Amino acid sequence: MMNIRKLTSLGMTPLVLAGIAVAAPIAGATTASAAPQGCQVGKPDENTGTAICRRGTGQVRVKVTCEDGPTGNTHVVYGPWVGINKTSKVACGAAQRYFVKLVDYQTR
Incomplete structure (x- = not known):
């Protein structure tokens, strides 16, 4: 047994x-x-980056690498966390000095 x-x-x-x-x-x-899907980044001008996600759920924020024109130094700035179909937008700083080098995004 x-x-x-x-x-x-x-x-x-x-x-x-x-x-x-x-x-x-x-x-x-x-x-x-x-997770957010259908995400796109943009650069509406030399000093600003944007990100938007069209589908899914959650949030997205733009991540912009900025370059200081006179020195060549870079720094990263982040836009606000936003929901689907909303645009996260951030500027690098003084438009006469800083410009966008790279636009990316983060999701959560």
């Missing part, structure tokens, strides 16, 4: 592990599908 229970228990192990293996990708897909 003890051997039959032990064999039944061992026989169930692969089924339990298979269930875990199937459940993990499903949980991951739910999280990924909720």
Whole structure:
């Protein structure tokens, strides 16, 4: 009688592990599908960067690398976190001195 229970228990192990293996990708897909999608960046002028996401849920913010014209030094500025179909926008600083070198975005 003890051997039959032990064999039944061992026989169930692969089924339990298979269930875990199937459940993990499903949980991951739910999280990924909720992330902002269809995101675009822009540079409406030499001093400003923008970002917008058109689909999904969550938030986006623009991340702009700015360059100081006279010195060549760079710094990063971030726009506000905004929802889907809203524009995150930020300027580098004084338009006479700073210009946009790179526009990127972050999501959460």
